[in-house]
Amino acid sequence: MQRIPEPEELMDQADQAQAYAQADFSEANQLFIGLLESQAGGPLNGHLLDLGCGPAEIPLALARRHPELHIDAVDGARAMLDLAQRKIDADESDARRRIRLICEYLPCNTLPGQNYQLIGSNSLLHHLADPQAMWQTVAGARPGTGVVIMDLARPASELAVDAMVETYAIDEPDVLRNDFRNSLFAAYRVAEVEDQLQRAGLHTLNAGMVSDRHLAVIGHI
Numbered sequence: 001m002q003r004i005p006e007p008e009e010l011m012d013q014a015d016q017a018q019a020y021a022q023a024d025f026s027e028a029n030q031l032f033i034g035l036l037e038s039q040a041g042g043p044l045n046g047h048l049l050d051l052g053c054g055p056a057e058i059p060l061a062l063a064r065r066h067p068e069l070h071i072d073a074v075d076g077a078r079a080m081l082d083l084a085q086r087k088i089d090a091d092e093s094d095a096r097r098r099i100r101l102i103c104e105y106l107p108c109n110t111l112p113g114q115n116y117q118l119i120g121s122n123s124l125l126h127h128l129a130d131p132q133a134m135w136q137t138v139a140g141a142r143p144g145t146g147v148v149i150m151d152l153a154r155p156a157s158e159l160a161v162d163a164m165v166e167t168y169a170i171d172e173p174d175v176l177r178n179d180f181r182n183s184l185f186a187a188y189r190v191a192e193v194e195d196q197l198q199r200a201g202l203h204t205l206n207a208g209m210v211s212d213r214h215l216a217v218i219g220h221i
């Protein structure tokens with residue numbers, strides 16, 4: 001099945017950002033957090049860069065679980081960052097003091113070269129008009145930086161897309177079911193991502209499936 005790009009890269013409409021922020025992505029978020037923790041091989045500390053942080057559910061969950069962790073959370077959409085700021089302000093733990101929100105559009109050359117233990121991203125790759133925006137950004141990281149980039153993987157057929165929407169979004173409002181459907185059509189496959197990594201010269205990173213609908217790129221720079 002041919003890839004169909006997302007209609008928009010950034011989620012910068014207030015109603016779209018709000019619908020996304022209200023949805024329950026806890027299962028995928030847990031999967032991603034587990035991959036980051038395995039990659040670190042112990043508690044997360046130091047600094048982590050989250051690319052395409054959206055409403056900051058993942059940075060908040062990470063900061064609550066890891067009291068020594070500082071997170072730079074980047075998104076290009078002001079509407080998403082406004083929601084993220086509200087969630088962070090409402091948090092009663094000290095997590096909010098360890099999360100810095102940054103409005104930046106990928107590719108981004110300056111940030112990755114700072115002293116990050118890990119660079120992570122969930123559900124951003126399929127949004128990008130040019131996936132090299134992700135890999136150029138990751139390639140700017142210092143040697144030794146851990147990398148975990150997770151996203152949906154494109155199913156084999158439209159029938160398989162419909163089945164996935166029925167399985168995982170049956171109770172969601174139409175706007176979210178539609179977003180999920182568009183995301184599955186826009187997602188890449190493992191072989192396509194392997195090709196992107198080769199072209200970016202990221203030979204130490206490996207792509208593979210990590211669930212029935214998610215792929216991840218994992219390794220060290």
Ligand SMILES: C[S@@+](CC[C@H](N)C(=O)[O-])C[C@H]1O[C@@H](n2cnc3c(N)ncnc32)[C@H](O)[C@@H]1O
Pocket residue numbers: 009010011012025051052053054055057058074075076077080104105106107121122123124127128133
């Ligand atoms: C589907 S959301 C994922 C949010 C979050 N990572 C999560 O898993 O809940 C993708 C986010 O990437 C942002 N985004 C898309 N293209 C971008 C770009 N080129 N630069 C920066 N952010 C981008 C969107 O604005 C959106 O907030």
